[in-house]
Amino acid sequence: MNKAIAKRTARWSILVLMILTWVLPAQAAVQGVTGTQFNLVAREGHVSTPDGGSLYSWGYALEGGLMQFPGPTLIVNQGAAVTVTLKNELPQPAGNVSIVFPGHAVTATGGVAGAMTQEAPPDGATAVTYTFTASNPGTYTYYSGTRVDLQAEMGLVGAIIVRPSGFSHMNPTAYGHAGSAYHHEYLFVLGERDARIHQAVASGIYDIDTADYFPVYWFINGRCAPDTMLADGVPWLPHQPYGSMAHTRPGEKVLLRLIGGGRDLHPFHHHGNNSLIIARDGRLLESAPGAGPDLAMSDFTITVHPGGTVDAIFAWTGEKLGWDIYGTGPEHEHSCNGISVNDANPASEGFDPVTHEYCPDHGKPFPVFLPEGQDLTFGGQWSGSPFLGGADALPPGQGGMNPNSGYFFMWHSHNEKEMTNFDIFPGGLMTHVVIEPPGTPINGGH
Amino acid sequence: MMKKTLKISTYLVVLVGVVAAVAMGAAEAAEFRLRAEAFTITMPDGEAVAMWGFVLDTDGDFATAEGAATSPGPVLEVPVGDTALTIVLKNNLTTPISLVIPGQIAAMSPVFSVDDQGRSRVRSFAHETAPGAEGTYTWDNFKAGTFLYQSGTHPAVQVQMGLYGAVIKNTAQFQAYSDAATLYNWQAVLVLSEVDPLLHAAVAADDYGPGKGMTSTVDYAPKYFLYNGDPDPQVMNIGASAAAVGNKILVRLLNAGLESRVPLLNGLYMKQLSEDGNLLPYPRQQYSLILTAGKTMDVMLEPKAAGVVSFHDRRGYASAGSAGAGQILLTEGAPPTSPGFVGGGGGGGGGCFISTLVD
Numbered sequence: 048m049n050k051a052i053a054k055r056t057a058r059w060s061i062l063v064l065m066i067l068t069w070v071l072p073a074q075a076a077v078q079g080v081t082g083t084q085f086n087l088v089a090r091e092g093h094v095s096t097p098d099g100g101s102l103y104s105w106g107y108a109l110e111g112g113l114m115q116f117p118g119p120t121l122i123v124n125q126g127a128a129v130t131v132t133l134k135n136e137l138p139q140p141a142g143n144v145s146i147v148f149p150g151h152a153v154t155a156t157g158g159v160a161g162a163m164t165q166e167a168p169p170d171g172a173t174a175v176t177y178t179f180t181a182s183n184p185g186t187y188t189y190y191s192g193t194r195v196d197l198q199a200e201m202g203l204v205g206a207i208i209v210r211p212s213g214f215s216h217m218n219p220t221a222y223g224h225a226g227s228a229y230h231h232e233y234l235f236v237l238g239e240r241d242a243r244i245h246q247a248v249a250s251g252i253y254d255i256d257t258a259d260y261f262p263v264y265w266f267i268n269g270r271c272a273p274d275t276m277l278a279d280g281v282p283w284l285p286h287q288p289y290g291s292m293a294h295t296r297p298g299e300k301v302l303l304r305l306i307g308g309g310r311d312l313h314p315f316h317h318h319g320n321n322s323l324i325i326a327r328d329g330r331l332l333e334s335a336p337g338a339g340p341d342l343a344m345s346d347f348t349i350t351v352h353p354g355g356t357v358d359a360i361f362a363w364t365g366e367k368l369g370w371d372i373y374g375t376g377p378e379h380e381h382s383c384n385g386i387s388v389n390d391a392n393p394a395s396e397g398f399d400p401v402t403h404e405y406c407p408d409h410g411k412p413f414p415v416f417l418p419e420g421q422d423l424t425f426g427g428q429w430s431g432s433p434f435l436g437g438a439d440a441l442p443p444g445q446g447g448m449n450p451n452s453g454y455f456f457m458w459h460s461h462n463e464k465e466m467t468n469f470d471i472f473p474g475g476l477m478t479h480v481v482i483e484p485p486g487t488p489i490n491g492g493h
Numbered sequence: 494m495m496k497k498t499l500k501i502s503t504y505l506v507v508l509v510g511v512v513a514a515v516a517m518g519a520a521e522a523a524e525f526r527l528r529a530e531a532f533t534i535t536m537p538d539g540e541a542v543a544m545w546g547f548v549l550d551t552d553g554d555f556a557t558a559e560g561a562a563t564s565p566g567p568v569l570e571v572p573v574g575d576t577a578l579t580i581v582l583k584n585n586l587t588t589p590i591s592l593v594i595p596g597q598i599a600a601m602s603p604v605f606s607v608d609d610q611g612r613s614r615v616r617s618f619a620h621e622t623a624p625g626a627e628g629t630y631t632w633d634n635f636k637a638g639t640f641l642y643q644s645g646t647h648p649a650v651q652v653q654m655g656l657y658g659a660v661i662k663n664t665a666q667f668q669a670y671s672d673a674a675t676l677y678n679w680q681a682v683l684v685l686s687e688v689d690p691l692l693h694a695a696v697a698a699d700d701y702g703p704g705k706g707m708t709s710t711v712d713y714a715p716k717y718f719l720y721n722g723d724p725d726p727q728v729m730n731i732g733a734s735a736a737a738v739g740n741k742i743l744v745r746l747l748n749a750g751l752e753s754r755v756p757l758l759n760g761l762y763m764k765q766l767s768e769d770g771n772l773l774p775y776p777r778q779q780y781s782l783i784l785t786a787g788k789t790m791d792v793m794l795e796p797k798a799a800g801v802v803s804f805h806d807r808r809g810y811a812s813a814g815s816a817g818a819g820q821i822l823l824t825e826g827a828p829p830t831s832p833g834f835v836g837g838g839g840g841g842g843g844g845c846f847i848s849t850l851v852d
Contacts, residue, residue: 147759147803148759149757149758149759149780149781150762150780151760152760152761152797153759153760162803163759163803163805164759164803192759192803195805195807195809196809196810196811199809200809256716256813257809257811258714258715258716258718258810258811258812258813259714259716260809307755307807310807310808310809311808312753312783327777327779328762328778328779328780328781329780330762330777330778330779332777334775342775350783352753352755352781352782352783352807353755353781353807353808353809354755354757354781354807355755355757355779355781355783355807
């Protein structure tokens with residue numbers, strides 16, 4: 048496809064898709080299983096790492112499904128009476144397994160009594176039943192309440208999302224209050240693993256000193272970068288179904304559901320814009336019940352501690368960049384608040400209601416002299432143009448990861464050692480958000 | 494709305510006024526006498542680890558025995574009416590020690606050493622008490638809240654060796670802070686800490702320091718994790734009775750170790766009231782907390798139903814050889830018949846501190 052056709056196609060697509068999105072907003076939603084009854088089984092399997100390795104793991108599976116890391120994301124509605132059953136198909140020496148649901152008042156029956164809750168013995172048959180009422184909306188986690196130091200490390204961790212009463216996929220909120228409204232939502236279960244523990248357990252050694260903990264892999268939703276940026280459910284990662292690549296469009300709100308799934312603290316640093324932390328542990332940061340997130344705080348590095356959860360709302364604005372994100376000159380004709388970029392006085396106040404361009408910067412030229420193609424090393428994420436939606440000439444085979452000419456911002460652990468896969472950079476706890484041009488379809492989600 | 498706020502404010506002013514009047518009438522200095530001594534803990538894996546700790550002298554004579562030292566040391570509760578705190582310290586260790594309370598204002602007299610390059614280096618944040626000697630440490634205007642007392646001398650070593658404990662003060666009877674929302678029926682103090690056995694062995698054998706077998710704490714690797722000094726707690730009953738659903742249990746959490754810990758409660762939310770002895774402007778509803786090294790947090794538990802809630806460190810730290818994996822149960826059973834220390838086990842003593850009932 049030559050440059051001219053690419054441009055025409057892009058413009059035509061944007062126009063059509065903008066019209067389409069007015070009718071049917073394409074919004075990313077967290078993938079998981081919905082309902083009120085979930086039958087889980089603890090099973091073994093292997094988690095793949097991008098360096099070609101694999102880690103022997105334990106995880107929760109849906110009955111009839113494969114072990115997953117993290118376990119199936121359980122999506123329930125506020126007020127629902129939720130039942131989770133657990134059977135244990137792990138090898139006999141693994142011992143009992145259980146589930147705790149922090150933030151919920153759980154009644155456990157069946158199985159055998161454990162230190163924290165009822166446990167399922169490794170007989171593949173005995174079922175423990177956990178019931179609770181999902182009384183409050185929000186982001187929660189579940190994990191094994193049996194020898195947590197070892198079993199959570201082995202992979203027995205998952206996420207729960209409780210949708211607020213009156214939830215609408217057309218106008219979603221995290222907590223019912225307008226202050227928690229969003230367009231797209233993404234889950235980020237953060238964690239890390241010490242490979243020695245997995246090797247030992249795979250060799251039948253269960254007496255492990257977990258105080259001597261030295262993780263070498265770091266994960267988002269059970270995957271290490273760059274696998275984090277693959278789609279949900281890719282067939283070659285059968286035990287790691289959840290990706291964590293975020294997509295959004297200028298001005299739209301992205302709900303980040305962060306969960307501390309490991310043992311360590313990870314400073315999750317999201318480039319592009321600040322986010323507003325609206326909730327912790329499934330409770331809005333509010334001064335009084337019903338007040339909404341009036342105690343929310345703006346942040347760009349979110350540390351969600353192990354077992355805890357954080358909800359934050361991110362929006363990419365492009366505000367005060369000092370240049371026009373859609374380009375300047377006759378070849379980049381566009382308007383902001385109805386004023387052409389080629390007008391003598393293009394700037395105006397506020398944001399354009401359709402393109403979400405920051406109008407005070409409308410018509411301001413890009414302040415960098417772009418080098419010639421022969422002076423560049425290309426990456427798959429460079430569209431050939433610094434302008435949003437502005438595909439430009441690229442050598443053959445380049446730009447394939449950025450078909451809509453969006454902006455990529457890295458979201459990663461700012462403890463940068465955690466951006467490695469067993470000493471190999473880049474990898475680990477890292478993904479990207481793509482700011483797609485207005486009108487770009489955003490489907491599915493993670 | 495405005496009227497309601499005004500009414501509440503007036504009520505509070507009157508209440509605070511009454512408390513202040515009572516406090517002024519009774520104002521005096523609280524004094525505690527602490528002996529610092531070495532002792533040994535037997536860890537769950539059988540290893541005996543040398544510790545340093547404190548024991549409260551209750552009869553005004555350091556020469557008489559009041560039992561073995563513990564780490565953490567005794568919980569010191571400064572009475573509501575007392576504005577000043579004095580601790581008389583008897584040093585039965587073989588090295589100079591001192592006392593500091595982060596978050597409390599005191600006249601500090603640091604002690605300096607001159608190194609081999611002629612540089613003056615601080616060795617102790619407060620004046621030292623020599624081995625065998627007695628020293629006096631005073632805080633003239635002790636602020637209400639939850640605080641750690643600990644050695645201010647070579648703290649990288651001495652705090653790890655066990656020279657720490659909780660010191661608390663209420664603003665009114667059974668009320669932790671100025672806000673009436675901090676009124677409680679029960680309270681518990683939970684001090685988290687850690688032990689690196691190699692460091693303890695080196696210090697006990699006088700093999701720690703320049704030119705010796707261990708020259709710094711840079712290789713710190715804790716292997717044992719203590720809850721009120723207990724390396725392997727199974728059940729820690731903080732005594733909210735089954736009949737006391739609706740009770741308010743204040744739990745004062747303190748981290749005397751070096752690792753960040755995550756106290757996590759299953760089945761109940763905590764209302765976090767404070768941090769570092771400061772009342773939060775708004776309480777936070779959380780089931781987990783990030784309790785970093787040196788930090789204190791006060792949380793209120795309000796049981797909604799009879800039963801058992803479990804409490805554990807979600808960072809997964811568990812003592813080598815322990816069965817409990819750092820789990821503590823708050824069993825809503827019958828309350829103890831008399832206030833005092835309950836729970837505990839292992840070799841650390843201490844247990845869980847229970848205060849008195851309001852009603």
